[in-house]
Amino acid sequence: MSAVVLLVVAILAGVAAVQVPPLVKNKMWRELAAFTVYMLLGAALCIPQAMGIRLPNPTKTIEAIFRPLAELMR
Amino acid sequence: MKATTKPRISSGQLLALMVNFLLASAFIIIPSAVVGGAAQDGWLCVLLALMAAVPLARLYPALSEVFPGKSLVEACREALGHTIGTVLATCFLWFALHLGALVVRNFGDFLVVTLLPGTPQVVIHGLTMVVVVAGLLGGLEVLSRLNQMTILVVLPSVALFLLLCLTIRHVDLGRLLPPLEQGIGPVLKTSLVPLTFPFGETVLFTMVTPYLQWGKDASRVWISSLILGGTLLVLATVVVTACFGPQAASRLYSVHSLARCVSIGAFVERMEVFPVIIWMCTGLTKIGVCLYAFVSGSAQLLGLRQQSPLVLPSALIMTGLSMLLYDNVTEQLDFARYTWPVYSPLFEVGLPLLLLIVGKLARRQGR
Numbered sequence: 031m032s033a034v035v036l037l038v039v040a041i042l043a044g045v046a047a048v049q050v051p052p053l054v055k056n057k058m059w060r061e062l063a064a065f066t067v068y069m070l071l072g073a074a075l076c077i078p079q080a081m082g083i084r085l086p087n088p089t090k091t092i093e094a095i096f097r098p099l100a101e102l103m104r
Numbered sequence: 105m106k107a108t109t110k111p112r113i114s115s116g117q118l119l120a121l122m123v124n125f126l127l128a129s130a131f132i133i134i135p136s137a138v139v140g141g142a143a144q145d146g147w148l149c150v151l152l153a154l155m156a157a158v159p160l161a162r163l164y165p166a167l168s169e170v171f172p173g174k175s176l177v178e179a180c181r182e183a184l185g186h187t188i189g190t191v192l193a194t195c196f197l198w199f200a201l202h203l204g205a206l207v208v209r210n211f212g213d214f215l216v217v218t219l220l221p222g223t224p225q226v227v228i229h230g231l232t233m234v235v236v237v238a239g240l241l242g243g244l245e246v247l248s249r250l251n252q253m254t255i256l257v258v259l260p261s262v263a264l265f266l267l268l269c270l271t272i273r274h275v276d277l278g279r280l281l282p283p284l285e286q287g288i289g290p291v292l293k294t295s296l297v298p299l300t301f302p303f304g305e306t307v308l309f310t311m312v313t314p315y316l317q318w319g320k321d322a323s324r325v326w327i328s329s330l331i332l333g334g335t336l337l338v339l340a341t342v343v344v345t346a347c348f349g350p351q352a353a354s355r356l357y358s359v360h361s362l363a364r365c366v367s368i369g370a371f372v373e374r375m376e377v378f379p380v381i382i383w384m385c386t387g388l389t390k391i392g393v394c395l396y397a398f399v400s401g402s403a404q405l406l407g408l409r410q411q412s413p414l415v416l417p418s419a420l421i422m423t424g425l426s427m428l429l430y431d432n433v434t435e436q437l438d439f440a441r442y443t444w445p446v447y448s449p450l451f452e453v454g455l456p457l458l459l460l461i462v463g464k465l466a467r468r469q470g471r
Contacts, residue, residue: 045416053413061413064406068417075424088202089429089439092447099446103293 034080042073113312115321117248119329120255121389122306126333127258128390129210130302132357132383134337135344137301137441140353141294144280147341149295154334156295157303161330163456164306165322168313170463176310176456177401183462190405192455197401199451200308201422204394206436208232208426211387213433218360219380229426233419236392240399240415244312247392254385261385262336265363265378269343272365279349280342296445298337303330304452311397356433395422 046069053062078085093100113121138146171179176196181189212228220228239247269275284291306326313322344358347365352358359379366375399418403411430436 042420045420049413049416058409058413060406061408061410064402064408065413065417068402068414068421072417072420072424075421075428079424079427085428087428088425089435093439093443096443096447100442103296103442103445 032081035077038076038080042069042076045069111244111315112317113245113248113315114317115325117252118309118312118316118322119325119332121248121251121312121393122309122325122329123333124251124255124258124386124389125306125309125393126302126329127262127336127382128302128386129207129383130298130333130337131262131340131386132214132359132379133210133437133440134298134301135341136353136355136358137297137437138294138341139345139348139350139358140437140441141297142290143285143350143353144345145283145285145291146294146345146352147280147338148283148291150298150334150338150341152291152295153298153303154330154338156299157330157334158327160304160306160453161326162323163453163460164310165313165326166460167310167456167463168322170460170467173314175312175314175400175404176307176459177404179459179463180455183459183466193401193405196451196455197398197405199448200311200394200397200401201418201425203305203308204391204398204422205425205429207387207390207394208422209429209436211383211391212426213436214357214360214383215380217433218357218376226423226427229423232388232391233423235388236395237415237419239388239392240395241412243412244315244396244400247389247396251389251392254389258382258385261378261382262340265375265382266336266339266343268366268368268372268375268378269347269362271368272347272362274365275343275346277342277346279346297441300445300448300452301440302333302337304448306330307452307456308393308397310456311400312393356437391422395419398422 049065050062053065075085134150135146138149142149167176167179168174171182174182177193180193180196183189184192208229211232212225215228216223216225239250306329309326316322316325340359344352344362347362348355348358355361357379360376363376363379364374367373395415395418399411399414402408402414402418408414430439
């Protein structure tokens with residue numbers, strides 16, 4: 031666990047600490063669920079990168095799909 | 105109450121938002137990209153793209169006439185039913201998120217390459233997102249008021265910058281000759297780049313126009329902002345070509361290189377702050393609009409009462425994605441020149457056109 035990972039986790043925890051209590055207080059469960067899903071997505075994108083793991087790159091996927099058409103642009 | 109809190113913005117604010125949105129990354133990247141494709145005819149490509157974008161400026165506002173008060177995401181569900189509508193709306197949200205991440209990435213790349221070579225890129229991305237989030241947590245109105253202030257900096261900077269560039273000794277409009285040296289083919293092909301890169305991207309404003317105070321103005325605002333932003337892009341390309349000729353393509357950020365050449369009596373120098381100021385002001389707006397489109401679209405899709413809880417997590421997703429997109433700056437230019445012009449029309453033309461046709465048909469049957 032490097033310092034960067036700790037920093038990312040701290041940021042995530044900070045965001046959750048600020049956003050969750052008002053949602054629970056106002057019983058906005060739907061918003062809370064959406065918030066949680068988005069936070070998990072964000073964590074899944076940020077934490078591995080902070081640890082130096084290379085995630086699959088969406089640009090590469092898009093480039094692969096559109097390669098035949100993109101060749102026409104060259 | 106299904107709807108999230110509806111912001112209200114005036115036509116003037118929308119115009120300012122759109123002009124800044126159009127200038128953002130395009131002002132820095134488009135000159136190099138079009139000169140790379142069409143040599144000295146690059147400015148013609150931008151001009152052609154501008155003309156081709158006028159029908160788009162009719163198409164997008166027409167959507168809010170067929171689906172009054174509905175954003176593109178809501179219109180998807182109304183026109184295509186719950187399942188297909190949700191799938192297509194999700195794709196559109198991906199487009200907004202991806203575009204936002206690309207702009208963040210451009211923002212970071214530009215600052216790292218030109219200004220802050222020693223700073224880790226993630227720091228720049230993170231701090232940018234902090235500013236954008238601070239604006240967006242207050243809603244769209246806050247972002248548009250912030251934008252009203254920055255455009256007062258941007259437009260004079262652009263004008264002054266272009267004027268200053270004309271004082272560069274080796275600027276020679278003769279470098280724009282001969283026109284159409286390679287025939288019209290490369291020009292037409294390359295004009296797809298500016299058509300999809302700044303002009304078509306205004307499709308994201310279909311998430312904003314339902315909240316216009318005077319809805320009927322949308323089309324006029326759209327066209328005026330395209331003309332204003334587009335003209336500035338044409339002028340920038342002309343000046344860049346007049347200074348560097350077709351070699352401008354070999355420069356990554358030709359507008360920035362251009363600014364470095366300004367030297368009046370060895371006294372007025374180091375004008376490269378101008379592109380950086382323009383880039384910072386407009387970039388924040390563009391990232392803000394992309395993030396807003398993603399957040400409000402998600403809230404509408406998920407039926408949330410409030411969209412502000414999604415702003416921070418979405419900003420995290422965007423930052424994470426922006427760090428992932430490219431391995432280096434050349435890849436980014438390659439993507440902007442070859443893949444983006446064929447990938448983005450799906451969302452910029454395909455989806456709105458489909459919705460418009462389905463909406464009109466449904467209306468006719470309803471009568």
